Amino acid sequence: MDMSYTPEEEAFRARVREWLEQNVPPPGSLTDDLEAMRAWQRKLHAAGLLAVSWPKEYGGAGLSPMEQAILNEELARVRAPGVVNAMAIWWVGPAIMRYGTDAQKKRFIPPILTADEIWATGYSEPTSGSDMAAAKMRAVRDGDVYVVNGQKIWTTLAHISDWYFVLVRTSTDGPKWAGLSLLLVDMRSPGITVRPPASRVTVALTLIAPVETSRTRSPSIATDVFSLSSPETGFSRVAFLITIIAAGRIHRRCGRLVQQNRELTAGITRFSPRS
Numbered sequence: 001m002d003m004s005y006t007p008e009e010e011a012f013r014a015r016v017r018e019w020l021e022q023n024v025p026p027p028g029s030l031t032d033d034l035e036a037m038r039a040w041q042r043k044l045h046a047a048g049l050l051a052v053s054w055p056k057e058y059g060g061a062g063l064s065p066m067e068q069a070i071l072n073e074e075l076a077r078v079r080a081p082g083v084v085n086a087m088a089i090w091w092v093g094p095a096i097m098r099y100g101t102d103a104q105k106k107r108f109i110p111p112i113l114t115a116d117e118i119w120a121t122g123y124s125e126p127t128s129g130s131d132m133a134a135a136k137m138r139a140v141r142d143g144d145v146y147v148v149n150g151q152k153i154w155t156t157l158a159h160i161s162d163w164y165f166v167l168v169r170t171s172t173d174g175p176k177w178a179g180l181s182l183l184l185v186d187m188r189s190p191g192i193t194v195r196p197p198a199s200r201v202t203v204a205l206t207l208i209a210p211v212e213t214s215r216t217r218s219p220s221i222a223t224d225v226f227s228l229s230s231p232e233t234g235f236s237r238v239a240f241l242i243t244i245i246a247a248g249r250i251h252r253r254c255g256r257l258v259q260q261n262r263e264l265t266a267g268i269t270r271f272s273p274r275s
Contacts, residue, residue, distance in 0.1 A: 005070075012067055016074045019047055024078045034160060037084035038115040044083065045113050051089050058097055058105070059113045087156060088112040088119035092165045095182070108163075108184070120187070122152035122166035132167060133177035139168035146170075146183060158194045161187050 005013070023043055030036045044050040045059075052068045054060020063071065083089065093112050096104050111117040128134035137150025148168060158164075164185040171179035185192075 005066075009066055009070060013070045013074065016049065016071055017077075019049070020074055020078050020080060023047070024080045027079065030081050034084065037081075040081060041083040041085060041115040050083065051093065051113060054089075054093065054097070058093070058109050083115070084157075085112055085115045085118055087121050087165075088117075091121050092119045092163075092184075095165070104184075117162040118157060118160055119163050119165055120155050120158045120161035122155055122164055124152060124154045126151055126153055133180070135167050135169055135180060137166070137168045139170050139181065139183060141170070148183065148185065155194075158187075159196070163187060164192075 025036070025040055030040060041050065048061045049071060051058075051060035052063040052071060054062065056062040089112065093109060096108055100108070108117075112119065122137075123132045123135070124130050125135055125137060127136065137148065137152060139146040139148045146168075148166075150168070152166065164183075164187050166183050166185055168181055168183055169179050170181040173179060187194075
């Protein structure tokens with residue numbers, strides 16, 4: 001089996017490496033600087049190096065699996081920082097592209113890519129941890145809105161987010177996983193409270209914080225799709241997204257492992273005693 005890169009793949013690596021050499025921020029320069037993190041994401045987007053698995057028709061890079069692997073290797077090589085809207089690129093965008101209406105795609109996809117709107121995602125709860133099927137946050141339909149009550153925990157970037165991609169319970173009928181739906185909630189809605197954890201841990205701009213809602217009225221973004229799902233189909237939608245997230249994380253971790261192996265091998269070669 002020929003495991004070598006094609007000339008086209010080597011050319012892609014050279015282009016990425018040159019771009020990173022000219023554009024990657026100095027280590028630590030983005031810490032606690034939201035505008036700098038937005039600017040870094042926008043640079044990647046303009047260079048065609050953001051949302052690498054998204055189709056080009058939605059503004060993604062549309063890279064092949066091998067190109068994605070090469071990009072991850074090069075990002076790891078220079079220890080490039082992540083992007084501020086990672087939760088939206090991993091979770092929200094793919095969900096809207098697959099299940100959303102044309103109006104939703106037009107409204108939400110562009111500001112995800114430009115980081116004009118930051119997203120948080122809400123699944124875990126105080127009484128159920130990461131057992132998403134046991135979610136208790138209630139959303140009750142009231143005319144053309146949902147009234148949402150409950151708590152979520154471990155909500156990354158909640159303190160700077162504009163929108164909330166949240167798993168809620170819209171029905172108590174049937175098995176526990178059958179009554180769940182997904183809502184897109186404006187984080188500026190009256191009744192939403194974001195509290196830092198007892199011990200605040202900040203990594204760049206990551207704050208894992210509890211979120212409480214008290215009769216937050218969330219407009220039904222769509223009554224038949226995805227509310228962003230058809231009501232009570234939220235669990236299957238999240239399960240689909242988890243497969244995407246897992247594949248992406250494997251890609252990125254493989255890139256880091258390849259780079260670490262190269263650095264280790266170079267070190268062994270450099271310092272091995274002469275025969």
